[in-house]
Amino acid sequence: MEKRLIKVTINGKLRELFVKPNDLLLNVLRNDLNLMGTKYGCGIGECGACTVLLDGQTALACLILAVTVDGQEITTIEGMGDPAQLHPLQESFIEHGAVQCGFCTPGMLLAGEALLKENPNPNEEEIREYLRGNLCRCTGYAAIVKAIKSEAKCQSADPGTLSE
């Protein structure tokens, strides 16, 4: 199959990639770009472990053909925060014990970040609703919900921590 050139901004860097028309974004991220933080949990859109941000919105990398993201902006877990410093939501997850095995964590964090952009002050119900597509088998979600809620509070209390 012939490869096609696509241009995508991944974690803030413009990349030119040759991809086959049937290459899944998940495989391109993991195998071609070595961005291993994006996980395979089911491959058919049912677990959320492969969640990335596509132009700021959550998207499931296992369901997206890489060719279709030409010209778009992708954030993976490796692009959250910067190398030297954790993103405040990452800090909050760590502090609240929201990370157990960690396999759902990248997806959960990105979903949490997208939620807080859309709705800076979500209530518990809204957080749970938003995370519906991200399964976690370890935490029972309680700590994850608390971590997101507490970060929302921090952000609304201190506008200085908003990065954009």
Next chain:
Amino acid sequence: METSVVGKGLPKFDAYTKAKGTIAYADDFSLPGMLYAKVLRSKYPAAMIISINTARAKSLPGVHAVMTGKDVPHNNLRAKFGQSTDIGPNFEGLYRVLAEEKVRFLGEAIALVAADSEKIAEEALALIDVIYEQLPGVFDPIEALKQDAYLVGDNDTNLVSQFKIRQGDVETAFKSADVIVENTYSVPFKDHAFLEPESGVAWVDENGIITIRVCTQVIEHFRTVAEVLGIPHNHVRVIGTWVGGGFGGKEDITVESFLALLTWKTKRPVKLTYTREESFLAHSKRHPFVMKYKTGATKDGLLVALETELIADSGAYTYLSPWVLLYATVNAAGPYNIPNVKVDTVAVLTNNPFSSAYRGFGAVQPNFAYESQMDELARILDLDPLTIRLKNCLQQGDTLTTGADFGGSVAVREVAEKAWQALGPKRADPGKHIKLGRGLAVGMMSYGRLTFLHDTSRSYIKLELDGSVLMRSGIPDLGAGQAQALVQIAAEELGVPLEKIKIFTSDTSLTPLAGTSTATRQLYMSGNATLKAAREVKERLINKASVMLKADKTDLKFENEKIIRISEPDKYLALSTVIGQCSTDGDELYSEAQFNAPFTEVPVSDVITGQTFADFTFGAYAVEVAIDEETGEVNVERAVTCYDVGKAINPLNVEGQLEGGGVDSIGYALTENFVVEQGYLKSHSLAEYLLPTALDVPDIETILVESGAGIGPYGAKGIGEPACNAMAPAIINAIRDAVGVRITSLPATPEKILFAMLSRIK
């Protein structure tokens, strides 16, 4: 005892790399020249393999190996399933790497392929010609026990094991009972559905050692792999990765033997990662049980007799069925004082998926049954759920139905009271169709292995010259903070900040074997081993410092990287100074310590008596549910749990275990139904097999009781598996409270509830 690091809900060190997404799980690792493996699996649950022709697959370009049972040096092993102790044939079973002749379950592995890419490997699978002759099979454990039943394996019976408990005289006791409640309960297969599917990479290292980097709860399977290959044990090395969830599903061997065989054959690195669908097919399930319970009580609500019969579906192979069954046997009566008890349990082979370990290991199934029975009794006798439990629950000094003493603390009363009272005053039903109901359940489960397994663990601590600390432990970390707990213990003892301690885990060749991350044993076993190792090195430092400071040994304490004179706190030495002196004097700056659990003898008869476990954890769940009477839908509105954890080494992680275990059991109670029909799976994906989502569950309110009376370090008890107890029956009891129907088979789906409500009206 006052502690400064132990008892703090500190973030665990692995959370940082996990949150950054940089931790390398099993599938995140690759090697140059690596091949990709795929497994050919049986299309039928019961069949005879007439022939396997691999010629076409082998000639496909890019294929490097195709292997069948014939190519496996030792394809059929009497396996001890990761055990190092010999405990006789009753606890062993057949471990067959690749199916030969008889296929026993759908998805059983038949052949292996290694190829240049996953795609080629997949194509090669399609080119392997297997001719089967389908066989009738047997899919119901009760059928499988009948005289002329189809035989699943090569033995002349499908019976795997059976146990009994006999205490008092139930027959006479039932005659004296004022009320008797009799019900039959059933629970389905449950899949672990860890988010990370099974995966590993294997290679042959420069010294010819077969090395397998794999996500597993049991690195000790290296021995089994060596036996499969027919090579010495020390020629196989297993490196355990950080595990993306296990829950018992990564306790038995998963990809290890397949990888070892293919890398041994091709001399190339090989990777094998299951798809989710394959994961459902390939690994064990929680045992379905049918449980007949007959419970008798006086009109005052005192239990007088219990008679129960438990039948467990082992599926197609033995695996850990005998052990699970023994747990179920010992837990069958629950944490109650019942003078007359008769328990009969049996595990049976069928052509269903094989059952083995699942968090809760045989304790949760009877827990659902006995706590439903208690609730029914309370209703008949017009007692509230707490009262009937308090009247009958085990107290300090009581004995188990096997006659064994409980050591430690038996806090059933306290946990039941605390959980139930935390629900507060009842609310009125919110709307016309919505009915609220409340339920309570308690539970018990051991932590640490069966005492006749003679369990041991080791841990290594070494002081560096700069005052930093290096630890080594074979402990597999499944995400529950297993490694963090060991680090906190070392930090506590040595007065060193957590950041200065590095722990290296889970490598059969380089770390001292800590045993399996199963049976809620790691904090107890490896925690104690770590404590012992830390105290040994501490002792040497104290000896040295007492000379250097001219102080009595008892007058010294470790704090903030210093050894300080208690009587004159301005007299102290930096830890690194004392370490330096030890080094100069040639004193050992490390310790590897072993902790042994209490040992008992292997049961000689199937009537179980005496001690089988070292200690138990007791806990309770109280829940409030809302049921839509029109749809039968259940929403768990509130869930409060209270457990006596002995001592919370890290409260944050303990709460995480309770929250996760509780939600896992909400799935058990309401949604998770792993349907198997005539041996065929009807659940292939996470859209068909429904795990609770964030939206389906409430916040879990946790109350920790710290009796300090556990046998783990600092008086800790184990919590990982016991955390799965009590939630499911509490929900079922709450449903009974809300709409008046008793659900006796899990999960309580809306249809089941509606149907029960309709038949009650009729």
